[in-house]
Amino acid sequence: MIVEFGAFALILSFVLALASGGLAAAGRARLSLGLSGAASGALVGSAVMAGLAFLALIQAFVTSDFSVVNVAANSHTDKPMLYKVAGAWGSHEGSLLLWCLVMSGFGAVLALGRGLPFRLRTSAVAVQALLTSLFLAFTVFTSNPFARIDPAPVQGQSLNPLLQDPALAIHPPMLYLGYVGLSVPFALAVAALIEGRVDAAWGRWVRPWALASWAFLTAGIALGSFWAYYELGWGGWWFWDPVENASFMPWLAGAALLHSAVVTERRGALKGWTVFLALAAFSLSMLGAFLVRSGVLTSVHAFAVDPERGLVLLGILGLAAGAAFALFAWRVPTLTGGGVFAPVSREATLVLNNIFLAAATATVLLGTLYPLILEAATGQTISVGPPYFDLTFSPLMAAAMILLPAGPLLAWKRGDLRGVGQRLVWAAGAAMAAGVLTLAVSDLGKALAAVGVAVGVWLIAGALAEVAERVRLFRAPFDEVRRRTLGLPMGAWGTTLAHAGLGVFLLGAVVETSFKVEAQGVVSPGEVVRAGPYAVTLNAVRVVEGPNYLAEQGRVTVRRADGSGPRDLTPERRFFPTGGQTTTEVGLDFRGLDDVYVVLGERRAGEDGRQAWSLRVHHNPWARLIFLGAAVMTAGGLVSLLDRRLRATPLQPRKAAP
Structure with missing residues (x-):
């Protein structure tokens, strides 16, 4: 009976999401508060129904109800309780329901917010609701997790033993909070294009959503990497597997979006680029879902799903991303203007940072898709592995990391390069000393490793130098330093943690890879x-x-x-x-x-x-730093969300003006 209730709740969630999209579109067209309120209520109802459906699926796994096809294929009576619960999202059908739950949940939070102007919020709710209804329709009609089997088997087939691990039990929910969370910046970007409004205020509304998604995605990727490290027994933590890349590409695009949104918020510049990144980040998430679920990849990380359902997912990606980018192409000529800035300024460093991140994302995308395209076109099978990414991706990211410490120390509009150099001189000295020391204890064949160690130290020391400059550590009396330290915004602490965490991660990755x-x-x-x-x-x-x-x-x-x-x-x-x-x-x-x-x-x-x-x-050696660095980066993202300057966002209710 509970299974039937779950199936009914899932269908009702789809109907409510579809109704929410229609009501929101009508409310926006008629400027009707009543229709807009009904749309918000329907989207909240869709999230509640998706949550009840998910609980019903968990109950079926916990009670080993093998009359449900999904339970029979992924559970067993002897399986520990933790993995019975985790089995609910350990299959294609269950994980897709989790995807829908997260997407509808984020949509409900967006719908309940009152920090956005009426038209923009209503348009964003319509987009988010229609996106949710697409994935719910895919779940209901092609991947129903509540499908029955008759007669029911006496025993189930159990979950893949490789997935019976504590890290994998929490990896998918954490990953999906980031993966699917990027749907809200996507919805806000489409809404802004519909309304013709992309300004500094819009950048401020987008930033907390992008920040939360990026932080959760960082944690999810790190958990997956740690699982692969100690569970698969191959001795490594990253292999440039296409499924690993599927989550890494949205992470890179999300990082670029964060930095670009800061420029849009502070200076009203890079409007078109920020909108493009918001669309691209979630489009890459949808591409990842297609790669993992279509059967085009063979990987321990991938779901084995038939190509027919993969084509449906490809259709969803084409419809959602295609419509969004077509709207972007139509509206992009109007996304001009914004603050003018000098070649040496904080804006300029953030632009360069974005160029390197975007190019790095493109290299990962090419390395991931090229073998699939070549096989489909010619039947030839090739693999693209670490040598390609070492040659293309690593130099781009190294350039982005070298620039990173300078950005926060430069002024907006026009910066003082000499002054920044003076503030970072000790950080540069520490980086050079670390590189020379690495060469001294190894040999000239480790020159690239020495460069990597130097860049890691540069990032950490540069992050500390930025804090020292903010609190005037060496230039003010102790009482003033203490006052400044206590008054430093949470966003500044979060940025420092994220940048330092990246440096810690890089140190671990370089030393472990080069000296193992x-x-x-x-x-x-x-x-x-x-x-x-x-x-x-x-x-x-x-x-x-x-x-x-x-x-x-x-x-x-x-x-x-x-x-x-x-x-x-x-x-x-x-x-x-x-x-x-x-x-x-x-x-x-x-x-x-x-x-x-x-x-x-x-x-x-x-x-x-x-x-x-x-x-x-x-x-x-130094393998601990790889995962410690990821944890520090995640903490930096979450700490930044506590900044009071981000509270006037869709996350906190506030009276809106039409």
């Missing part, structure tokens, strides 16, 4: 594998039983080369009888900023006839 050591051996109990400054001894291997798997569990001891600091780890090879899949559970030894990463492989025959196992060991 891998060793592998076939060892019997008592034998050792050495990797860098660490020695790993295999003590024993035993069979253990988990809630829904059997495992060979290794007991290993990690020591430094001199024999000090012993620590025990238990890497595993797990076999899941349901589905017949085998996975690895990595043993991770956190050594300060470093990781010692141990993978237990297959059983082999030893040289002396004893049982032996393949043992792979990685020494990943």
